Amino acid sequence: MKLSVLDQSPIRNGSNAMEALQESVQLARLTDKLGYTRYWLSEHHNTNSLAGASPEILIARLAAETERIRIGSGGVMLPNHSTLKVAENFRLLEALYPGRIDLGIGRAPGGDRITAHILNPSNTFDPKEFVQQVVDLQAWLTDKATPGSMQEKVKAIPVIPSSPDLWMLTSSGESGLLAAHFGIALSFAHFIYPVGGPQAVAKYRQQFRPSEHLAAPQASVGIFVFCADTEEKAAELEAVMDYRLLSFEKGKYDVFPTYEEIKDIEYTAEELARIRANSGRRISGTPAQVKARLEQLAADYEVDELVIATITQDHADRLRSYELLADVFQLSR
Secondary structure, X not given: XXXXXXXXXXXXXXXXXXXXXXXXXXXXXXXXXXXXXXXXXXXXXXXXXXXXXXXXXXXXXXXXXXXXXXXXXXXXXXXXXXXXXXXXXXXXHHHHOOOOEEEEEEOOOOOOHHHHHHHOOOOOOOHHHHHHHXXXXXXXXXXXXXXXXXXXXXXXXXXXXXXXXXXXXXXXXXXXXXXXXXXXXXXEEOOOOOOOHHHHXXXXXXXXXXXXXXXXXXXXXXXXXXXXXXHHHHHHHHHHHHHHHHHHHOXXXXXXXXXXXXXXXXXXXXXXXXXXXXXXXXXXXXHHHHHHHXXXXXXXXXXXXXXXXXXXXXXHHHHHHHHHHHHHOOOOO
C-alpha cells in the first residue's frame, strides 16, 4: 500500500497563515523521511481558515525542502487560470525537480463563484471550456499538437524532455469519465463525497484510453484520517472534525474549535443525522483500527494508493497521525 499526503494548509485557531505555511514545510520534511509517495497541495480562495491559494508557489518551496517524495497540486482548479500559464508553471517546476512533480487538476472553483469570476473574468463555468483546457494542457505538456493549431504555434516554455505526472481530481463520476477519455490518472475525493466512488473508479478503468501521459489506468482515493495512540484521543480528533464539517454545511467555513470548546454540545436530531452522513468522509482510531479500515477502503476501490488529509487543532497531533500511519503500514524509508 502506498500512502500520500493532501495538505490543505489549515490555519489553526489562534494561529496565522505564516505559521500554517511553516507547518506545511515541517510536514513535508517529515513525510518525505517517513516514506510517503506524494505530497499534494490544494487550491482554495476567500477563506480565513486555509492558506493555500497558490499551490505552484508552495510546491517550489517544498520540493527544495525534500529529497524523494513527489510534490504536486491536489489540485490546480483549471478554470481559474490561463491554461498556458499552468503548463508553463509546471514545466518549470519539472525542469527544477525532474521526476518529482505532479499536476493534479480539477474544475471546481476552490471557493465561491464570485471569487472564481474575479480570478478569471473569462470563466463562464461552461463544462465544454474545461474540456478544451484539458486538450490544450495535454498538448502543451507533451509538445504534441494538431498541425496548424494554436498549441503548435505557441509553445509552453521551458521545452524539456519530461513532463509532470498529470492527474484528474474528482468527487463525481463525470470527471472520472473525462480522465478515462483523455488518458489521465484519477484521484477520487472520498473525503468530499463518500458515495459512488468505487463505481466511478470502475467505470474510469473500463473506459480508459491510453495517452502520451499514461499507458494504463491509475487511480487513488483521498480520505480524512485521524490516527492516534489511544482511542480516546482519536475520538476527540474525530469530534472536532464532525463539528467542522457540520459548520461547513451551514456556511461557516472559518470555524476551527478545540475539543474543549465543542465537547459538551448537544446536537439536534437533524444535526446528528448530518454527522452520521459525514462520518463516511473520515476514518479515525488507533493505528490497527485505522489500518484495517484503510485497507478495506482500498479494496473497495481496488487501488493501491491512499491520499491522506489530516487537520487538527494541535499541530503535534497532525504530525503524530502521519507517523503512526507510516509505522503501521511499514512504509519504506
